[in-house]
Amino acid sequence: MSWVGDDDVYVWVGGDTLGRSTGSVSVEEGQSNVFRMPMMNVWPVSDPLVIAVHQWSLLRGDHLIGSVTWPAPYLPQHTAELTSGGAKYTLQVAM
Numbered sequence: 001m002s003w004v005g006d007d008d009v010y011v012w013v014g015g016d017t018l019g020r021s022t023g024s025v026s027v028e029e030g031q032s033n034v035f036r037m038p039m040m041n042v043w044p045v046s047d048p049l050v051i052a053v054h055q056w057s058l059l060r061g062d063h064l065i066g067s068v069t070w071p072a073p074y075l076p077q078h079t080a081e082l083t084s085g086g087a088k089y090t091l092q093v094a095m
Contacts, residue, residue: 007055009065011035015046024056039095047072051093053082065089 012021020042022035039045052067066082066089074095082089 007065008057009033010054010056011037012050012052012054013037013042014050015042015048018042018046019050021054045074049074051091053089053091055084066091068093 008024008026010022010024012019014020020037022037025033025035027033042049048069048071050067050069053065055063055065057063063084065084066080068078068080068082068091070078070093077092077094079090079092082091
């Protein structure tokens with residue numbers, strides 16, 4: 001998963017209510033970051049798979065920037081545009 005923005009962000013991957021998250025990473029504006037998560041960490045996978053991007057802040061706590069659903073057959077790459085507070089982000093998910 002790659003991410004561009006100016007936030008401390010982490011990614012949550014899962015289904016219905018069960019899932020796993022990556023650690024929070026500080027990403028400066030205009031920079032990108034790749035979050036990796038082995039699929040075995042969220043196996044068995046429910047359909048659709050949910051990928052949620054969160055901003056973490058000491059003052060505000062967790063803030064959902066946006067999420068996408070990735071339906072089976074989980075094509076090799078899925079791209080979605082997310083917006084939050086006037087900022088635009090691109091989320092790319094790949095297996």
